[in-house]
Amino acid sequence: MTHPSPKPSPRLTKVCEWLCLLFAIGLPIGVVAFWLAGSPTDLYSGIFGSDIMGELPTAPRTWQRVAGAAVMLAPTIALSLGLMSARRSLGLFAQGQYFVAEAIEGLRRFAFWGFWAVTGSIIAPSIIGVILTWMNARGHRELTISLRPDQVLGLLVAGLFWIIAGVLVKANGLADENRQFV
């Protein structure tokens, strides 16, 4: 039985590197654009789901849009920072530097920022729910708390990356020690 080469394809690595850059820049811009220019229907349904639309007929005010954008930017920027860290690692992988400390540190930071991006994406809708319903009459304000399976999976992936980065740090130490044997 033959096994595929464990060496990552430089072309695939390069593509992933560019995708990371694209998303790292595009996502925050997209979030701001969505919150400042998106239709009220999209904004409300993004937070509360389509079933609640009938109860929230008022369009969000400018301060609510700005606050919503600011809150949603927090997890998005965390994700962008994570993607930029991953991009640095991918750049080093493309150069054949798989076990250098900088590449491993990049993966660890990707896991770190990924964790906070997912955590932020769990918390942010609750805060935005309050912001969007702030102008409603007393008793009609909403606090939504939700945890989707993809968010749990995101936390798991971040945790796995963190552990893998830790293993790579150990492997790097062993490789360093091995280099001192002639």
Place this chain on the structure above:
Amino acid sequence: MPMEVVVTLDVMLATRKVRSKDLAEFVGITEANLSLLKSGKVKGIRFETLVKICEFLQCEPGDILKVRE
């Protein structure tokens, strides 16, 4: 007093009138690594390397590695 391993490879090279370059080439290691080995700035030596060195210099491991206080 703690004991330490001292590499006396340079002495053996001089005795055998062998150039470092030739030994490195025979053993299959770089001259830089051989230099590190001669100066004792390595954590260890592989059996494979030791056997090759001994084969080339016609000596025993004890001729190039000594234990001293």
